[in-house]
Amino acid sequence: MTVRPQNRSETELAGHGYTPSELMIAAASREIGDGELVFVGMRLPMLAFLVARRTHAPSAVGLFENGIVRETPSAELLYTMGDPPNLRGATQCGQMIDVMGFLQQGRVQVGFLGAAEIDRFGNLNTTWGHRDREAQRLPGSGGACDIACLARRTVVLLAHERSRLCERVSHITSPGYGSGNGWRRLQGLPADSGPSAIITTLGVLRFGPDGEAYLASVHPGISVEEVLANTGWTLRVADDLLETIPPSEEELAVMRELDPNHFWTR
C-alpha cells in the first residue's frame, strides 16, 4: 500500500512544526460546517470548534451540556465548561434540558466525544477500563450517551492504541452502529444519526454504509502498516486512501493564540 507522499518517520513528524494534538484539532475543526449547531465538549474539541469559527465556519454555534450557548472564544483557557470565563460573554446560560432538547430535536449536526475504548462499529465505552486483566471503573457517560444517540454526526477523538480500538467494547456506554447495518434503526435511534469519524493520533477513520469503520486517511509520516498494527481488528483501508491535510498556518495561529502554553496541545 502506497500513501502519498511517502512515509516519514515520527521524528520528522515532530519536525513538521506542529504537534499530533494540533493535527487532530485541525482535522476535527474540518468536521464542522458553517452555520452548524455543535455540541462542543472540552479539551481538543473545544479548540477545534474555535478554530472552525475563526476559519471556515464563522457562524457555527457552540452548545455545552451545562446549558450554555456560546459563539465566541472565552478570554481564558478553560479547564471545565463551567469555568467563569466560559459563562461571561456567553449568548445564553440556560438549563441542561434546553440544549439537550436541541439535540433530541435533531438540530445539532455534530457532537464531539472522547473515549477509553471504541470498536469497529463505533460503539464507545467510558464506563469500564481494563489494565493488567483487572477491571477499572471509569467515570461513566456524562452526556456522551445522549450525544452518541441523538447528534446527526458524532466525531470521536482518541489516542490510537490497539487496546483502545478494539474488536468489541466490553460495555456500550454510548452506541455507535451496534453490530452493523440497520442496528440503530432496530434499536429505535433517530434516522440520520451516528458516528461519522474517528480522529486518532495516527489517522482518520470513517464509516461505510454497513456501519463498519475503515481507514480514510493517515497522518503525514504515518504508515498504513503502523495504523493496522495498532488497531484491534482487521481494519479495512479505503481504495482512495488520503494523507490527512496538516494544519494550516492560520489554524495553528488560532490554536496557539487560544492555548499559548500548549496545555491541551502538547
Place this chain on the structure above:
Amino acid sequence: MKPESKLMTMRDAIARHVPSGSMVLLGAQLEQMIPFAAGHEMIRQGRRDLTLLGPISDILFDQMIGAGCVSRVMAAWVGNVSAGVGYCFRRAVEHNIPRRIEVVDYSNLTLALALHAGAMGVPFMPTYSTLGSDLLKKNGNLREFPSPVNEEKLIAVRALRPDVAIVHVQRADAQGNAHIWGSLGVAVDGLRAARKVIVIAEEIVDASVISSDPNRTLVPGFLVAAVVHEPWGAHPSPVQGCYGRDHKFFSEYHEETRSLEGFENWLTDWVARPAGRPEYMNRLGASRVEALGIKEHALTAAADFGY
C-alpha cells in the same frame, strides 16, 4: 406579621434536614456552585447510607464515598473533571473500600429528565436517549415502551424525587427566595423535584433585592426548609461573580488521594479538623483566597421592571 426567618447554621441545617439514609441532590449546576461545605458537614456529622444524586458533582461525590457516607450513587459521571478519575469512587466500586456501593448509571439527559418528571409531578418522561446502550440494560429506572401516538420506541425515564436538594446560590433572602446566575444545569428542575431544599448563599439580602429582578429568582422560598449563609461554601468550584475555580485544588486532590492513606490524610486536613468553612478558609490561606477573587467585575446591563 413578618414570616419567620429560615436562616440557620450549616451544622443545624444538616442536622435537622439531612438524616442518614436520605436521597440527596448535590452538584445540580454541574462544575459550578457545588455545595462542598454542606457535603463536608455531612461527613463531619457521620451520615451513613446516603443516596447521592447528581449529574457529575466533580470531586464532592468522591469525597463523600471515601468518607463512608454513601450506599448508592445515581449519576451520569463520577470523577474529577479537570484531573481524571476519582480514586475513592474506584476503590469503592472495585474493592468495596470503605464499603460496598451501588452505582446506578445515567446519562446527563436521562438524569435531567428524571428530575424534570419529578418537578412536573408525572411518573416518567420519554426520550430516545440510551436506546441501544448498556445504560438501558443495567439501570432499572430506564424502560423501553412503544410510543402511544406513533410507531416509535421510546425510553421512559422514571421520575426521581430527592429527599433534599442542596443548592449553592449567589444571594438569597431569609425566606430562601434566591437568585442564581451562571451555570444552571439541572438545578431548576432538581429543586422543584425535591421534597425539601436547603439554600446555601454567598450573601443574604433583603427580600426587596430578590423581587427587584424576579426573572433571576430560580428558587421560590416556599420550597426552602433552611437558608445557610456560607461565603466560599462552594470552593474549590467556582461561583460566577464571587470567585473562580481553584484548578490547583482539584489536581492536588487527584495526586493526594491516589492511595487510601493519602485520602485519609486529606480528609483529616480538609474536613475533620476544620470545624467549619472559616477554619477551612484559614487553612487555604489568604494569598490563595486573594488569587481566586474577582479580578474584573462584569455587571449586567440593568433591566427596567417599571410600568
